[in-house]
Amino acid sequence: AKQVRWVPEHMRQRLIDWAESMDWDWVISRQRIFATPIPAWYCTSCREPIVAEERQLPVTPAKDKPPVERCPKCNSESFEPEQDVLDTWMDSSITIAVHAGWPELDRRLFPADLQPNGTDIIRTWDYYLLVRHLALLGEAPYRTVLINGMVFGEDGRKMSKSLGNYVDTTMARGKYGTDALRQWAVIGASTGSDIPFNWKDVDFGYRFMRKFWNAARFAGPHLNAKIAKLDPKKLKFRPIDRWILSRLNRLIGQTTGWLEDFQFNHAMGAIQTFVWHELCDMYIEEVKHRLYGDDLTADAARYALYHVMLTAAKLLAPFTPHFSEEIYQTYFGKDHPYPSVHMSSWPEVNKKLIDESAERAGELANLIVGALRQFKSERKMALSRELPSVVIYTSSRETAKQLKEVGDDIAGTMRVGKLNIKVGKPKLAERVLAVEPEMAKLGPRLRADVRLIVQALREAKPEDLAKQLAKGKLKLRAGGKRFELAPEDVKVIKETASAGRKVEVIDIQKPALTLLITSPRSGLVRRRTRSTRRARRRSAS
Template identity: 45%
Template sequence: MTVPKEYIPHEIEPKWQSAWDMSMYHFNWEDNTRPQYIIDTPPPYPTGNFHIGNSMNWCYIDFVARYKRMRGFNVMFPQGWDCHGLPTEVKVEETHGITKNQVPRMEFRKMCEELTGTNIEKMRKTMMNLGFSTDWSNEFITMDPAYYVKTQKSFVKMFDMDRVYQDEHPVNWCPRCETAIAFAEVEYDSRETQLNFLHFDKLEIATTRPELLAACVAVAINPDDERYNESIGTNVKVPLFEYEVPVIGDNEVDSSFGTGVVMICTFGDKQDVRWWIEHNLPLRKAIDKTGNMTSIAGKYEGMTIAECKKAITEDLKSEGYLYDQKPLEQNVGMCWRCKTAIEILSERQWFAKIDRDEILNTADEIEWLPEYMKIRLVNWTKTMEWDWCISRQRLFATPIPVWYCKDCGKVMVAKEEWLPLDPTQTGPKEACECGSTEFNPEEDVLDTWMDSSITALHVSGWLTDHELRLPAQLRPQGHDIIRTWSFYTILRSMALTGKRPWDSILINGMVLGEDGHKMSKSLGNIISPETVIEDYSADAFRQWAAVGGSTGSDIMFRWKDVVSASRFLHKMWSIYRFSLSHLEDYEPKQLSADELDLPIIDRWLLSKLNTLVRSITASMDAYQFDEAFKSIRGFAWETLADNYIELIKSRLYGDDESGRKAAQYTLHTTIDTLSRLLAPFTPFFAEEMYSRIGKGSIHTQSWAEVDESFIDKDIERAGELIKDITSAVRRYKSENGMALNAPLKEIEIYGKLGDVTDIEGATNSPVKVIAGEPDFEHVPVGVKPNMGIIGPKFRKQAGAIIKILT
């Protein structure tokens, strides 16, 4: 049996990548005999770069998928692509030197689709190189009509349920992207600003946003503030703009902040929106969709927000209204994509209703791994005050299937059987109730989370001829999208089916650079998975992902961990090569373990091996991949290579046929078991191992089973004793300058030890086992003075006494 001397991953990995029949990973929709295990895989955004964070997360998913298949589950590990969104639009504009408004709508969309398709191919290649056991027969691409028809149908269904509606309402707005964004897409950053103190008619106020004076609709005071409560119910004039607004009382006003008097503008922040609704105040729109001032801003019309702020501040100073300024640290909401400060504008948009109790109750039905991650969803849900704004003012996204009657203005929502469609290209198939056949299309599109929030439904067979297999068994994802993907998926699954989307959710951390910071281009600490594969191997990368940290924790990428992983593969190859060199004449299952009458050290290894299988199975069931793989490495390197193999070499090379067969049986069993345990983690290496000892692919074999009859703690203690005795003899030889194979006259062992064959073989010396206790002659070999006693007693003579003693 020829086994190459060196393990060369750059030859082995491409070989198996080409040889594997990927259909062995396909989910069988017709199979109801095996338990299902459906994974709601995250659909990455097709940037063309399957980055290290993606790669780490997919390693985790692949560990689970491969393990569950070996345990007999009917596994679906699909691959999706979350295509729509602003980044692609921006990239297309940059690539072609255009803006989206300079070309026809459908031509621009086609450019986006072509770029996305190219990027998907690049990312697929990286995924294949990393050895993922993806079920490509269940691939989905959200920009394809076959997928977004479900997004559109879900919109129509939720509209019919009164869970989706259209209304004019304050929304978070990005002036740069010129689109509404959801609260989950708002990031916060601390910035230093100025708190401006103004004479506001007979009152004094403090504000960080003087540019919103034209949008002021009221001034608010806490009724318990005795300084100002007499002003409640009166009117005051707005500085520079000279129109009157009411002074109202509200307990939400913080009397200790600024002057204790605040202006209510439409809109400076969420608190303004609350007051606007509660007190039924008028609406004044001072900022438009592009972030410029409107006509109500008077002479400031057309200025950007920043320009207006500067100009108004100067005018307030010159007119004597501004009497003080103080620096202030403030959390500013920003667009998660472009980092522009968001505004709150009142716009007509589409919304999905949020049922907080339904989401929280469903979250309690789901197993969170780790459990402490659930609080992120709970806290986010409890803070939600507005419904989810699901419409966006972009082009490359799922069209909203809606038209507006030109005559009566009625909203016409498409019927499900008309879908998929783009209302800008296709009209409704029936007239309006008023009889008109003239319509204006809805040009807004759906939030990309409307696509990805139905992935659990899609992979479970929703709206297909297949039986709905909801809930899926696992949702693996990062902790950074709990408030988006997790939140929206639960909302949509419950609204559309009344069922939870998954049984369990596995939360992964982020990848940090060796400097401890999150990987980013600006910090120059980005490592690509392709670089790791080229320099070492895919299996080495996968090992790094496995042992890098526990579930939910951030993981630091360190090259030394990859080097260690690569060394283990080469060590394991040496073990494998040595073992197979002694198994050429071995036929598996020639004789049973009982028939072979295994020596203690063989039974010791098999006890340790089966204990290992039991431990790793428990770790895999708990998604503790780091514990599982560290156990494999420790067993292979220390127990098997450093101890067992050294102890049995004399039997493998000797003339005792029964002893040799026992060692062969144990070695073959161990190598076969290790190949199964390694298969989820290092699929290329495990396949290469198994190809010489088994039939078919290791990835179609069953998981290693625990043979409880082998687990024996007494045998393990006896085996440890043999190992320790052998180590002590070797240490003695080394300390005395002897070769490790040099014979000794005799080794005497006092105690109960029936089998000394392997000790004799490993030490090349006869062993005599003697009952009873040894008669030692105690000879002092050194004196160590106790200064704590000598010093205080003899003081000045202490040095001389110590010299005599030593």
């Protein structure tokens, strides 16, 4: 056992503990109806056992005659068959040798490279395989034993029909498809650990495939034989292209290493993260503006898309065989000699494409794009709506250089009219326009008195209210009553200006960046201010 590799390694000790705890020999007979018959008879006179000859096998003693007509001990002609049958592990314990052609072994097949099974049969199948082959051949029958955990129901107990906590796989496959269920089995737990069933993981597997499929449909018109045959040395790759190709080759290396180490959940998780977030959420969105029109770098983007999506399908093939095959046949099969993705070559790492500088620039671009997406989303702006101007400030000249390299990608992706990169800190002027009540919090608490709070906030100077809030509490007097408000009870409406122009500010911590945005909707603040002033005049009158 110590000469064999065990995955996980601590499972070896289970077999050793079992062997060391045994007090008797292997009892190979069982009293059952269905099993392999024991090929033996007994003389009815002296009970001498008669064993079948090898040329007779297989035999059923209850139907077949023994190999002798008379008992060799007492010369009796009467025999009775053995009624017991063999322990099932008598058959299973020689399976590896049988697969290799026993008794004439094909050494290409023996010892077996891998013996996979669950934790529950370490003490039986793994043990008896070892015992039987050591007895017959003097060597271990397997090089590696891969132990899988048991499946638990949603109630946390081992899944069982008797407990009624099992899930009908037909129902799961019918709703989400086989490959969604396979993803749950892969991602659910580390190798050797028990896996709790979770519908959310199956649903995520389905949504992941739908995400990838939608991305493939978008990229489909650009995935053709012409693109596949382009010479990458003649293409004008942008930093964002080099970023995704570098990340892809790192993924190939990681996935291959994890699969060789049987860490399936790590491999599946890394592929899902790459496809969902890096390929679909970032790269495809960042190259859309280049794929149409006369952009001179469009073919570089198409080339990257083609090879990234094909490679991702290959990496997914062991986990989602049907889905990967559909992707391959729909978009790539006609351009390749392999009739199936499962017959194609496994991806290999191209170290020349691993580019740390491009990865840093790509991550920086993704950070800015993500911040501007959130900015638009919070203001209910369409992603296609243009931002007239964005200025990015950084204290690092190196960061500024990288930002300039990906500036066109940021501006094109987020529809920025004018993008400037500056080294230093921005000079900002901030003015408080209004302090308004958070009605969702104050209404239930103050009920009818909330109207007094609204009136008091309108009549006071916003700057004075903001100064009070900065000290921790806001004290108001209205209708002969006193009120004390916390910062979370109100919202402060501010206006920020830079170089005499109103801007909105986004601060990013790592790396330290400040984004000044001229928004096409900035006029809303002015309209809100006029509305506030009209309210004050109505209150005063």
